Amino acid sequence: MDLTLRIWRQNGAEAPGRLEEHAVTGVEPDMSFLEMLDVLNETLLKEGRDPVTFEHDCREGICGSCGLVINGIPHGPGERSSTCQLHMRHFKSGDTITIEPWRVHSFPILKDLMVDRSALDSIIQSHGYISVSTGSPPDAGTRLIGKPEADQAMDAAECIGCGACAAACPNGSAMLFVAAKVSHLASLPQGRIEAAERVRDMTRTMFSCGFGNCSNHYECEAACPKGISLKFIAKLNRESLKALFRG
Numbered sequence: 001m002d003l004t005l006r007i008w009r010q011n012g013a014e015a016p017g018r019l020e021e022h023a024v025t026g027v028e029p030d031m032s033f034l035e036m037l038d039v040l041n042e043t044l045l046k047e048g049r050d051p052v053t054f055e056h057d058c059r060e061g062i063c064g065s066c067g068l069v070i071n072g073i074p075h076g077p078g079e080r081s082s083t084c085q086l087h088m089r090h091f092k093s094g095d096t097i098t099i100e101p102w103r104v105h106s107f108p109i110l111k112d113l114m115v116d117r118s119a120l121d122s123i124i125q126s127h128g129y130i131s132v133s134t135g136s137p138p139d140a141g142t143r144l145i146g147k148p149e150a151d152q153a154m155d156a157a158e159c160i161g162c163g164a165c166a167a168a169c170p171n172g173s174a175m176l177f178v179a180a181k182v183s184h185l186a187s188l189p190q191g192r193i194e195a196a197e198r199v200r201d202m203t204r205t206m207f208s209c210g211f212g213n214c215s216n217h218y219e220c221e222a223a224c225p226k227g228i229s230l231k232f233i234a235k236l237n238r239e240s241l242k243a244l245f246r247g
């Protein structure tokens with residue numbers, strides 16, 4: 001496959017950015033999108049040019065590091081797929097592909113396609129954890145958790161914190177991310193103890209980091225590589241109301 005790439009190049013948050021055009025040849029349909037970018041970077045390095053900066057780590061859809069807007073879609077055209085799990089068979093030879101970083105106020109561009117997503121870390125640091133002592137691991141069966149609650153916690157825990165929800169949202173809201181983390185812990189007995197403080201702290205930090213509010217565009221759920229459901233935003237809202245009445 002021969003492709004034309006239009007790639008966003010930018011030297012830092014304050015520098016002007018531009019789309020730069022590159023031709024790549026010999027791309028295999030079974031290559032991942034990131035492997036295709038590796039091919040481009042090898043060529044750029046051989047030519048003594050600046051390679052394109054992009055973030056990645058596991059390349060297995062686990063870590064949430066990769067995140068590119070491909071032809072206007074966060075993580076590209078694959079369904080429930082992170083950028084690293086997107087394969088070039090989704091494109092055809094002769095295509096022009098536009099590649100941009102997450103466009104979110106709270107994720108300043110570090111270089112080219114790499115953004116600073118530490119705002120998500122700040123939200124987790126604000127209360128995305130259980131601080132009570134749960135002791136040593138209990139024997140199986142001593143703390144019974146119903147199947148629906150366990151399933152709900154596991155579904156929410158699938159969030160890999162990539163930030164695609166905020167990148168897809170016209171309001172730049174990280175509500176789906178916060179909802180997944182709050183719901184995950186609030187579904188389990190160990191997490192219920194601090195549930196009120198947690199939801200207050202995490203939503204407050206989300207807004208202080210500059211993320212917008214949710215106004216039900218549903219774009220976050222569509223872009224999420226793990227298919228985190230909007231029902232968790234409903235649960236987040238219920239947890240917020242409960243926290244309000246607890247004072």
Ligand code: FES
Pocket residue numbers: 055056057058059060061062063064065066082083084085160
């Ligand atoms: S590189 Fe880890 S999820 Fe894509």
